[in-house]
Amino acid sequence: MKKFGYQQANTDHTLFIKHRAVMDLLADTPIVENHKLDVYVDQVPTNREIYQRLVGRLIYLSLTRPDIAYVVSVASQFMHSPSEDHMAAVMRILSYLKSTPGRGLLFKKNGHLDLEAYTDADYAGNITDRRSTSGYFTFVGGNLVTWRSRKQNIVSRSSAESEYRGIAQGVCEILWLRWLLAEIGFRPNAATKLHCDNQSAFEIANNLVQHDRTKHVEVYRHFIKEKLEHKLISIPFVPSSEQLADMLTHAVSKRRFEDSLDKLGITDIYAPT
Structure with a gap:
């Protein structure tokens, strides 16, 4: 031994x-x-x-x-x-x-407790099994509070499908945060914005008509549809250049990485002023 x-x-x-x-x-x-x-x-x-x-x-x-x-x-x-x-x-x-x-998160007092989220997915990004990686950022009062990067459990057949599965994960996180805020006395009084940069997923989410091409994500579609109808969430479109969750799905350039950190409120206390 x-x-x-x-x-x-x-x-x-x-x-x-x-x-x-x-x-x-x-x-x-x-x-x-x-x-x-x-x-x-x-x-x-x-x-x-x-x-x-x-x-x-x-x-x-x-x-x-x-x-x-x-x-x-x-x-x-x-x-x-x-x-x-x-x-x-x-x-x-x-x-x-x-x-x-x-380097770390800097929380600021912005005078509000608005809840919003960004969700993104990298379609078939894993070269081993071609599964997609999805991720989300959530903000409360303009401050980043939760995030996640995770490889999806199954192979998606299109970029819209991978994005839609990512949206569903973001919606679950939003619902939990809305419940938590309500429990401590800060019930949200408006629908939570969940920003998406995939045009197809955006159109599917905001069009409540049945789509034949979404049968393979039917459970996700009805889940998101229900939350939209109850006005718990809204899904606005955001350009890819402004998609903060991009850095949670794949490796980005140094410039894009630094820009994202700044928008996320991640600062370096040792950086020269």
């Missing part, structure tokens, strides 16, 4: 030294654009226990750092068979965090 413990410690130290150079580099985004992270036949395996420990800690950190929500969601998909490429991606997250220790 002592010998095994020594070997394990030695392996951990070797891996740490191997990736130290990556950690010392300052990354301006938590993940590179157009990454091809996947499980390949010829991949070089890495220490699974170390990978799982690192990703497990990052999952907890993403509860307060929405800027790493997407990449942590991606990294967590390879917990059972991580490779050197996956470990390098995790090390980039650590490099990004090291370069932005003071």
